[in-house]
Amino acid sequence: MNPAAANYVAETRFGFWFLQSQVWQQHVLRVAINDLQRLIDQPLPTNVVLLDVGCGQGKSFRLLQEAFAPQHLQGLDADPQSLALSRAEAGRQGLTVELFSSDCAAIQRPSASVDILFCHQTFHHLVEQQQALAEFWRVLKPGGWLLFAESTKAYIDTWVIRWLFRHPMQVQKSADGYLRMLREQGFEFGPQNLSYPYLWWSRSRDFGLLERWGLRQPKPFGQREETLINAAVRKPLEPNP
Template sequence: MSYLSDNYVEETRFGFWFLRSHTWQHHVLRVAINDLRSLFSEPLPVHPVLLDAGCGQGKSFQYLRQTFAPQRLIGVDADPHSLDLSGAEATRQGMDVELIGSDCATLAVPDASVDLLFCHQTFHHLVEQDKALAEFYRVLKPGGYLLFAESTEAYIDTWVIRWLFRHPMHVQKSAAGYLEMIRRQGFEFGPHNVSYPYLWWSRAKDFGLLERWGLRQPKPFGQREETLVNVVARKPLEGAV
């Protein structure tokens, strides 16, 4: 397979299958988009231009339409086969989606042209994370929003996930590490714009089974290593023309 990024880490067969499963769509994508929606401090942009960075097989499209009602939806991915599947998914949903084959570190999108940039479970796949984040900042309009939902190193670096999936392990970060990177790029957000979901599937050691069976008490926030971090971060209005 020829990918559109020199740094692309090929997914396993299981991983590729999982990204079109009901579990992925209902328990991961849908939940993350609903959570991100709840983290906005201000009203949503009306009929925004929305870019899905790392759109994969397009399973996010229907949820993004339902939640944000974009006037224009752009999907970006570095895997040509995934883009083909995204196109088929858009057709099934009766949606007009512009698909771009591109590495997130070199987005073929004009400056200040996007209102919302959705990056869900993509960033931990990217080797050139600083470049990608700079590109996200560049393509967003002043006042535009980054919708960032990510698994942390505490989840990715477990035997279950390393066995089932493929990731560039040297770039994985903690929740605090991702938030610091986003803030350092120049994005603005407060504690009310951040959440740390503690979902059953993100508990890689036992998927929450011991807690469900009453054999262990869940660790409260502040006493556990977070496995997920979601943030809605805004590009400042300063510099707007």
């Protein structure tokens, strides 16, 4: 079966396997969801509709259900094989998840229909990033939240990641570059809605081993090139002037 996105960049066999691993679930997904939950600084609505764009193999579903208790949980992915595994994962977890085969740059959902849009380690896979962000904006309700968790160019453009995974390198951005995109789209956020995790697996070149062995001093925030950005950003209740 062909992917739903015309510009889809297929993952490597290793990458596809890695997305099933406990490392991915415990040290990447769980950590990001906990952090994003902390960054939301306003009460969430009742009867939440939550859409996971780039849901992959569905390993996020249980964690999202536990964190946000959505009334309706939805998942979207362009890869048919991933969607089949997502469907099986939802069944194993006893969760009702509405799944869609769709390109993030042309989301097959009604406008203003989603309260929370979860985009975790998906955006750097997208070639048409500007169109995708406009679609995120369109499907979110006024006052809705985009939970955005991304690896930056400083991490993606390292030899080990280039060797193990596949990404469209021409669209990779810095943390500031991603925040600029979000701001220009119209999303609202402040410093309290942002975090820059410096996790061991995101350390360039050596996964932080030299720092753990005391052979190199870690660079403090503000003096390093960030490898991760987590942002809880909000679509305004009223259009920006």
